[in-house]
Amino acid sequence: MISSEEMAVVDENAAALGVPRKQLMESSGNAVARVVRDQANPGATVALVCGRGNNGGDAFVAARFLSEYNVHVHLLGRPETISTDIARENWDALERAELATHQVTDSTDFDLGEPDVVVDAMLGTGVTGALREPEATATEAINASDATVIAVDVPSGIDADTGESEGVAVDADQVVTFHDMKPGLESVDASVTVADIGIPETAELFVERGDLLRLDRNPAAHKGDFGRVLVVGGGPYTGAPALSAQAALRAGADLAYVACPETVAREVQGYSENLIVDSLSGSHLAPKHVPELLDRAEGMDCVVFGPGLGDHEDSLDAVTAFFEEFDGRAVVDADALQVVPDLDTGATLICTPHQGELKQMGGQTADGWRERADLVQSFADELGHTLLVKGAYDVVSDGNGVRVNRTGNPGMTVGGTGDVLAGATAALACVLDPLSAAALGAYANGRAGDIVAEERAFGLTATDLLDGLPSALWPEM
Template sequence: MPHTKDELPDALYSAAQVRGLDASLIAAGTPGFELMQRAARATWRALVRQWPAANELSVLAGHGNNAGDGYLVAVLARRAGWSVRVLAVADPQRLQGDAARAYAEAVAEQVVIEAWDAQSCLRGIVLDALLGTGLSGEVREPYASAIAAINCSDLPVVAVDIPSGLCADTGRILGCAVRADLTVTFIGLKLGLFTGDAADQVGALVFNDLQADPQLLGRAPVSARRLGTGNLPRLAPRAPASHKGKFGHVLLIGGDRGFGGAILLSAQSALRSGAGMVSVATRSEHVPAALARIPEAMVLGTSSANQLMGILEKVSVLVVGPGLGRDAWGRSLLSAAANAPLPQVWDADALNLLSEAHVSLPKGCIITPHPGEAARLLGMSTAEVQADRPAAARALSKKYTAVVVLKGAGSLIASPDGRLALCHQGHPAMATAGLGDVLAGLVGALLAQGMDAYDAACLGVWLHANAGAQEGKSGRGLAASDLIPAIRQLLEEQAPCLK
């Protein structure tokens, strides 16, 4: 059965793991050519659903099974009365096994097959059957030129299994990649379809398991889990006799001169996400604004770390970093927080100071870096982080023995015990300042209400991303504070306060 992007399975695999699943299906009795035919039929159905009035197809075929899928889709289009042409980027005489058999079927069906060159004209719907998931190095010629021609064609593009040139494991573009309007992927979802550069390349995503045995899929190792409504951690309902003391006391530390808004956004988010009590430690100049904006919060004007000692004994969770700055004031407050044996969320300048090795990270901490901060923490470039986001998230989690939220398109949550979750929701309108402050406060509130670090990070990231997707529908001009009421609404939908 096909799945749309909003009803996909949870399991995410590497390319090698999917190849293992494919081999297991064949070993269990499903011939490889039958799987190829199922993939072609799934692609053809998705293509026709997407463009029901179309009647012309240009297939760019490479080598291997991806090309075999393309030749079989061409056969189906030919039988449906479409005008079909296959442009062979790789010599079809060199195809082997099931792919060679698929080519033979296309020849028998009298599909027009021509050698591709730079002058070849693309028409109708373009089917990318060039490279598939086996690609590991940079795209080479003639494939690079074929991909460029697809991207310049201004025609609807369907990718078979994965857009050619996109790494199935990391979502990195390997030199160049097809920009698809529709991707039809098979057997198991590839992690690289959801993070890194994938959001710009995949288009609408349709998944078909090719009738794989669910028990076989259930036994297979996975790379990560996709966060969705069916597997989200949930807060328990509240008892009728509940009081504020049962739902934690969050202390948010930050807001140096010129950055007071960041800590107030974070505090407002923590309050609206269900924390029992919220306190803010910030510069004294910001106290009047804080009380005016969030009268429910207790606000401590703080000039030195010594002033934190009393309140640190009364709170249950710390959120450190929004607007903290990197000067002596921020360093002293961060040092005090680092010595407090409490669950903590570190964000923004707390991470920049951490990368300078002036402080140590408490145990049981959550850190929420964007790619630039992650690069500083790992001592590498931002490009290197983005080239393999799953590896970077895991490396950070191991280095700091912390739960890591690597933000960005396809946010990743990594746990020191090896678990990796992915959230692919969101909206381009979220590219604005302050959203990280809102996320930090939200995750701190979930910790305060009794969730463990990994669950709080997963639920917080999902709520934040989906609130952004909801509010982003109004387009540009999204403000970080717009997310806070939407987060509250989504949290109630996912975990009602009352049974």
């Protein structure tokens, strides 16, 4: 089962892995043609009612595979308004082959005829809301016909995720959907065929550029809508919490706060005027600070706990006491990780250990990434929290799903890159579910390192990654 948002991510990830959408469209159209052949004998009349997106493009391809039928392709709109290059190419192929094509530029001009089979390829999984014209008129004509109706991916007018419609919708007899079942199809009274169109398994496993589609921003958003992050750390070290907080800002958070001992607060503030620094009495975190930290965490969307914290007994006791009372979302890093296995907490945690820290927590590791993935998934399920285990291949799991990230390079063995990762992941956790946030955090951190390495090779530093994060997350802007 896959949602429309996840399907868009997987499509783009497949392209990143070398399987272009044009190739997927060819496979999709072929799958539709196979179902048409199952429903009608050669010589039957087939009407393909097509929108101007990739759903229509699938039907343009299908028409080429139906040469033994009397095929009529109805385009709802003008060819110059076809919205994607690959759909346009397949429309052009139909016209050059001189197949029967009809352009519907006004709903009053739509004439379905009396076909034996209708292929509904007007709208795909990414379209919601009530049908507009000419799709609404075409839908009424399809529903009034005696033809067998085959819908491409999802019946037009039906929400692929909910199965609901906001008005008229195509009443399909058969649905050909691609790659995986869509949730909304469970409530549709039609036979459903799930067609394998050649999307590799790794398009769902590896974190790739398609995952960036999750980062949608409303143009009418206000300050704070994309997250407030509190970083708790410092004492023995000053750079670590500053790196995490700055990374949170570079990864899209609106506000970044740092709570650190008063002995290092001035130094932490000196790293950037963009940080809001709150000082805690003393030279290290202690249980006496927990009530104050809980108050400060109250208005935050995510807390980062651990960068530069050190392993003082008082500090570790404070970590435990904080999470026993905290029920929000947090990224746990560095020395704070060692208390996680024994925690009794209502918080939602994303833990970011490297291999050594994972072993200290009680987890196991292996040489091959597939073996590591199985072990990480099992340990995440045991902990009840999301794990982002750093390595040449980062492995992310919440105990159910597993993602693997391959961005990054050997230059990132330099100190501080993990602090950047923790802050970036926290920013993403403000707006995404924990598994997606951790996976995309790993991708962005590694991709930032790759961007920097193109200029500086293996002489990069953690602060260089801060400038690389925006380009890694929003490469088209």
